[in-house]
Amino acid sequence: MLTRSRQFSKAPGPPTLQFFLNLTQFRKDPLGGFFHAALTYGDVVRYRGMWVSHQLSHPDHIQHVLQGNFANYRKGRGYKILKLSLGEGLLTSEGALWQRQRKMTQPSFQGQQVASFVPTMAENSLTMLRRWEESARQGEVFDVVPDFMRLTLNIAAEVLFTTNLEADAESIRRTLDIGRDYSVERAWSIFPPPLSFPTKRNREYRGALANIHGIIDRIIAERRRAPGRIADLLTMLMEARDENGAPMSDKQLRDEVITLLTAGHETTTLALAWTCFLIATRPDVVERMTAEAAFLNGRSPNYDDLMKLRYSRMVVEESMRLYPPVWTLARTAVNEDEIGGYRISAGSEILIFPYITQRHPKWWQDPDVFRPERFAPENSAARPRYAYLPFGAGPRTCIGLNFAMTEILVALTLLLQRFRLKLAIDPAEVRPDPSVTLQPRPGVPVKLETI
Numbered sequence: 001m002l003t004r005s006r007q008f009s010k011a012p013g014p015p016t017l018q019f020f021l022n023l024t025q026f027r028k029d030p031l032g033g034f035f036h037a038a039l040t041y042g043d044v045v046r047y048r049g050m051w052v053s054h055q056l057s058h059p060d061h062i063q064h065v066l067q068g069n070f071a072n073y074r075k076g077r078g079y080k081i082l083k084l085s086l087g088e089g090l091l092t093s094e095g096a097l098w099q100r101q102r103k104m105t106q107p108s109f110q111g112q113q114v115a116s117f118v119p120t121m122a123e124n125s126l127t128m129l130r131r132w133e134e135s136a137r138q139g140e141v142f143d144v145v146p147d148f149m150r151l152t153l154n155i156a157a158e159v160l161f162t163t164n165l166e167a168d169a170e171s172i173r174r175t176l177d178i179g180r181d182y183s184v185e186r187a188w189s190i191f192p193p194p195l196s197f198p199t200k201r202n203r204e205y206r207g208a209l210a211n212i213h214g215i216i217d218r219i220i221a222e223r224r225r226a227p228g229r230i231a232d233l234l235t236m237l238m239e240a241r242d243e244n245g246a247p248m249s250d251k252q253l254r255d256e257v258i259t260l261l262t263a264g265h266e267t268t269t270l271a272l273a274w275t276c277f278l279i280a281t282r283p284d285v286v287e288r289m290t291a292e293a294a295f296l297n298g299r300s301p302n303y304d305d306l307m308k309l310r311y312s313r314m315v316v317e318e319s320m321r322l323y324p325p326v327w328t329l330a331r332t333a334v335n336e337d338e339i340g341g342y343r344i345s346a347g348s349e350i351l352i353f354p355y356i357t358q359r360h361p362k363w364w365q366d367p368d369v370f371r372p373e374r375f376a377p378e379n380s381a382a383r384p385r386y387a388y389l390p391f392g393a394g395p396r397t398c399i400g401l402n403f404a405m406t407e408i409l410v411a412l413t414l415l416l417q418r419f420r421l422k423l424a425i426d427p428a429e430v431r432p433d434p435s436v437t438l439q440p441r442p443g444v445p446v447k448l449e450t451i
Contacts, residue, residue, distance in 0.1 A: 008343035011054060013037070013046035020049065030434045031327070035356050044340045051077075053349040054339070057357050059384035061339050065331055065350055066386070066394035072337055076330025076349055081186050082436075084195060085179045085209060088252065089259030090399060098396075104240035104248065105256060105399060108233050114403050115303035117159050121410040122300040124154050129418055136448035141424040143443035148272045148411075149173060152265035155407060160260060161219050162232040168215050176262060178208040180436045216254050216261075233260070260400070267325040268404045270437055271390075272411060274323035275316055277430060277444045278370050280423040285315060285372060290416050298417055306409050314375040316408050320390035322370060327355040327438040329392060354389050355438065363387040420449040 014022065014037070026033040034055060037045045043058035056062055065073045074094055083092045090101055107113070128151045135142055150169055157165040165172065182205045186192040195202055223234055237256060241247055248256065279285050289312045296305060306313075329352040337344040344350075359367040363384060364374070373379060391398040398404070415421075424445040433441040 008338050008341060011044040011046035011340070011342035012041040013048070013055075014041075016048040019047055023049075031353075031355055031432060034351070034353055035359075038353075038356055038360070044342050046342070051347065051349060052345055053351055054342075054344055055351040055353070056339065057353065057360055058340065059357065059363065059386035062352050062357065062389070062393070063386040064339060065352065066329075066389075066392070066396070069337060070394055070396075072334050073331035073350060074334060076332050076351075078183075078187055078328075078330045081183045084205075085183070085212075086259045086263065087255030089255040089263075091259050091263055093255075100242050101248075101252070101256065102399070104242055105237065107240075108236045109399050109403055111303075111402065114406055117155075117403070118301070118303050118306075118406065118410060120158050121155050121407050122414065124151055124158070125411045125414045126300070127154075129414060132419065132448060133450070136419065136450045139447065141445050141447050143445050144276055144421075145269065145273045145440065145443050146173075148269045149265070151411065152268045152272075152407065153261075156261050156265040158232075160233045160257060161223075162230050162234075163219070165215075171211060172215070172262075175208040175212045176266065178204055179262075182208075183436050212258060212262075213254065216257050217250075220250065220253060220257070264400050264404070266437055268407055270323070270325035270439065271316065271320055271404065271408055273440055273444050274325075274438075275319040275408070275412065276415075276421055276446065277423065277427070277440060278319050278322070279315065280421040280444075280446060281427055282370065283420075285370075286416060286420065289315060289412070293413050293416070296413070296417070301410060301413050303406065306406060306413075309409055309413065311372065312409055312412060313405070314372040316405065316412070317375045317388075317390075318370060318372040321358045321364075321374070321388060322368075323432055323438055323440075324354040324358060324390040325437045326390065326392070327432075327434050328353050329389075352389075355432075355434075357386075358388055358390070360387075418451060420451065422447045422449060 013019075022033070037055060038057045043056065043061060045055040045057075047053040047055070056065065075092060079092050086092050088097060088101075090098065090105060093101060128147055131147075153169055153172065154164055154166065157163060182201060185201065193199055193202065195206070220234070223230070223238070229235060234257065237248060237253060239247075279289070289309075292309055292311050293301070295308070301309070331350040331352070333344050333346055333348045333350060336346045357363065361367050364387070386393055391401045391404075424447045425442075430440050430442070430444065433439040
């Protein structure tokens with residue numbers, strides 16, 4: 001907390017009236033608007049609208065919020081919207097509850113456990129690729145995003161529940177679409193109506209929420225009635241105990257399952273989609289990836305094999321630098337603070353944009369160029385740690401980081417053993433759409449060539 005003897009100035013930023021006048025344009029192009037503000041006003045940008053917000057783009061300032069003074073920064077206002085969908089899961093919970101849940105959930109995502117999931121990842125990837133064989137024979141053009149969404153949902157379901165959610169897949173996809181659109185609409189609304197108001201959008205959203213809750217509650221209830229122990233993540237979560245020996249309540253269990261199922265599979269889908277978008281126009285990159293994986297001789301990789309795919313990992317890391325699925329992070333200052341010599345008032349909203357910091361010319365040479373070699377150890381050593389944060393950073397780094405990278409590498413390796421992707425659209429026509437996550441619009445349409 002600041003003492004009165006130390007006075008700090010307000011950070012630069014657009015005048016309040018100008019902020020409101022530009023709000024419509026900001027909503028049309030948030031990435032361009034926030035990037036322009038960073039380049040115009042500097043590392044700390046102050047906005048004065050209905051509340052005070054500070055945009056940070058300097059890695060040291062980001063580290064201060066996410067790690068150095070972590071206790072002073074709670075999840076931002078936007079997470080209250082996500083809480084409507086995800087409840088008190090790991091993504092949205094705070095304080096002692098979050099610490100308890102993190103400790104109880106962490107063992108489910110350790111290396112040895114993730115290694116046991118690789119066969120499930122490979123099996124589901126191969127099922128998708130067998131469907132792709134027909135598309136290749138027909139010379140069809142198709143968007144990879146829905147197929148990757150289906151793939152990652154099935155993997156998440158089997159790892160979580162040892163079951164397949166194919167029958168519910170379309171219902172879940174529709175529910176996620178409704179929730180995403182609703183969250184974005186509320187985030188940009190100055191006076192959003194309470195969820196209890198019977199507006200058309202509220203009724204649609206409540207129905208979608210009831211649907212996903214019903215699916216998860218049904219699965220949990222069936223598991224509690226099951227006669228034997230089933231070795232999957234759901235069982236691990238049900239058996240987890242806190243330091244007092246208490247298990248998760250049914251509601252907490254549902255919140256964690258929904259968080260893992262929805263937030264996890266969508267971000268992995270987008271990382272796969274954006275990577276395919278980038279490599280579809282770079283045969284030189286694909287050649288290096290396939291040469292690196294030649295030792296597999298066409299077989300599915302195991303967990304140890306993935307450690308040898310160093311260049312492929314760099315390709316994925318560079319893809320997530322250019323197109324981070326989680327393009328924004330938000331925190332709220334609990335107490336007054338100082339960042340970069342500027343006063344941060346209590347209650348101020350902190351806006352962190354991985355998309356901006358990861359493309360900022362201060363930290364990246366030729367920042368808009370796709371160059372996987374950036375992530376070679378010799379090229380990364382001098383880079384500030386918090387210049388790259390596609391999985392967040394600090395104590396709240398995404399718990400599923402290793403799981404997601406493993407899943408992406410398995411799927412990409414198996415894909416490139418069988419096909420070459422040809423982008424069926426001018427790359428300039430694909431734009432990043434900053435919804436809740438960073439979506440490729442109008443998608444990633446490709447044509448396949450069988451090897």
